[in-house]
Every structure is written in C-alpha cells, then in structure tokens.
Amino acid sequence: MALVPYDENLLPSLVKLHxxxxxxxxxxxxxxxxQDWRGGGVAAVVWDAAVVxxxxxxxxxxxxxxxTAIELGAGTGLVGIVAALLGADVTITDRSLALKFLEANVKENIPSDLQGAVRVSELTWGESLERYASGGYDLVLGADIVYLEETFPALLRTLDHLSSENTEVLLACRIRYERDERFxxxxxxxxxxxxxxxxxERDVHIYSAVKKKTKPEL
Structure with missing residues (x-):
C-alpha cells in the first residue's frame, strides 16, 4: 500500500507513477x-530524487x-544500477518485501559482464547491521529516503554503522517539511x-555527509 494519498484526478502530474x-x-x-504503484506503493516507482x-x-x-557503494531504500534500483554501470561495486538494499521486484530490475538492466559487481540484499534500517561491514563502504547512497520521521533514528544508526571517516554519504531529497530539516x-x-x-526544476537537493573525525583519547 502506498504511504502517501494519491488521486489521479487531483494530481495529474503523478500519472507517470502509474x-x-x-x-x-x-x-x-x-x-x-x-514500476508497480498499486502493488508496491512508494517503493515500486521512480521518484525525481533518484533521477537527480x-x-x-x-x-x-x-x-x-x-x-564500493551501498544504496539504501533502493526501491526500483535506479541509483544502484547507474552506480554499477559507472564502475562501482554496489550492494543494493531494501526491505525484504521489495527484494523480488528489485532483483528483477537489476537483472534486466545490468549486463552479464557486470553481474558480479552488483548484489541485492535485505536491509531494514537499524536491524541486523552486523551483516554489513562496519565502515566498509566508500559511498553510501540514498534517494528520497528522508520522509518518515519515525525512521530517522534507525536510518541514522545505519548510516553511522556503514560509514568510516573516509566514507561519503550522498542523500538526494526534497525538503518538504520541518522534519526533513530536523533530520x-x-x-x-x-x-x-x-x-x-x-x-x-525538480526541487531536489543533494547533500554530502562525511563522518566527523573522533578526537584521540589523551
């Protein structure tokens, strides 16, 4: 079920999502x-933030x-697919319910010679993070994943776990509400x-985040 209300008559600009x-x-x-809006909701369509x-x-x-790159909340997988096509070794993640749909898109769009550089994996933010190497990625990518305030603590724990001081986190998002600024x-x-x-044109911001260096203990 989609997490946002939608009425084709009221929002014709979103018809592309269908x-x-x-x-x-x-x-x-x-x-x-x-894409599958009716079956997969917001996770099964391409949003402008991913395109940007x-x-x-x-x-x-x-x-x-x-x-090495990891994409969070990948949905249709566009960002991770493009990152792989541009030369990265990519882990593309989402919740378990989205994986079958995501895997099909990855298989369809990643050429055979690059299949070994891409993997699809289940990742629910804040859970079972030990399955992923602490600080083990050069890049952490997320497109339009900042929108539900109740997910913010888990998302922050996940970003912290995946990042070292040499990791760059890239987040593409619209700033819709005060809660987005709070994040x-x-x-x-x-x-x-x-x-x-x-x-x-699309009102999408991209933010770069790098973990602050910890001060050595005296």
Whole structure:
C-alpha cells in the first residue's frame, strides 16, 4: 500500500507513477525499470530524487571506478544500477518485501559482464547491521529516503554503522517539511553535512555527509 494519498484526478502530474515501466538513459545505456504503484506503493516507482542523483553521478562529481557503494531504500534500483554501470561495486538494499521486484530490475538492466559487481540484499534500517561491514563502504547512497520521521533514528544508526571517516554519504531529497530539516540537523551531530547540488526544476537537493573525525583519547 502506498504511504502517501494519491488521486489521479487531483494530481495529474503523478500519472507517470502509474506507468508499468519508466525509461532512462544513463552511462550510455538504455535503462527500463518496471514500476508497480498499486502493488508496491512508494517503493515500486521512480521518484525525481533518484533521477537527480543519477544525473549527479553521471556528471562525474563522484569517482565511482572500483569503489564500493551501498544504496539504501533502493526501491526500483535506479541509483544502484547507474552506480554499477559507472564502475562501482554496489550492494543494493531494501526491505525484504521489495527484494523480488528489485532483483528483477537489476537483472534486466545490468549486463552479464557486470553481474558480479552488483548484489541485492535485505536491509531494514537499524536491524541486523552486523551483516554489513562496519565502515566498509566508500559511498553510501540514498534517494528520497528522508520522509518518515519515525525512521530517522534507525536510518541514522545505519548510516553511522556503514560509514568510516573516509566514507561519503550522498542523500538526494526534497525538503518538504520541518522534519526533513530536523533530520539534517540530527545527521550533523555525527557528520559534516553540506549541500553539493540543487536541481531547481525538480526541487531536489543533494547533500554530502562525511563522518566527523573522533578526537584521540589523551
């Protein structure tokens, strides 16, 4: 079930979310992602934040070659797929209910020679984090994952666990409500956060966060 109200007559601009698939061109490849709003809700459609994140990655602002990346709340998998096509070794994650749909999109869009560089894995924020290497990733990616305030503590624990002081966290999101600003403030307690990109047409911000260095004990 979708987590936000939707009425086709009231919000015609969101009709694209009801399309059975969505087509993109990134990393010199055509990408077609299946969508299923009615069956999978917000996790089964492509949101603008994911598109803007992919644009940002494709512009070369981040070095992806031979780097380890993990995508949180991947949904249809667009960001993780593009990161892999641009040279990263990627773990693409979401909750267990979304995995079958996510796996199908990854299989459809990752060429055979890159299959070994991509894996789909279950990750519910804040749970069983020991399954993932502490500080074991160069990049942590998230597109439109900052919207439910009750998930903020678990998301912050997850980001903290996955990141070392050399990890860059990239979050693409709209700032819709005061709670979104509160999340950035909470993130700033453990990370140095700065806005690195803004798409005015889609009203999507990209924030870069790097874990603050801990002071050595005297």
């Amino acid at each position: 399309a059975a698939s969505s087509d993109f061109r990134f990393a010199e490849r055509s990408i077609r992602l299946a 994140m992919c644009m940002y990655l494709e512009l070369g602002h981040v070095n992806l070659k031979n780097r 950035l403030s909470m993130l700033g307690n453990r990370f140095s956060v700065q806005e690195v990109y803004y798409d005015s």
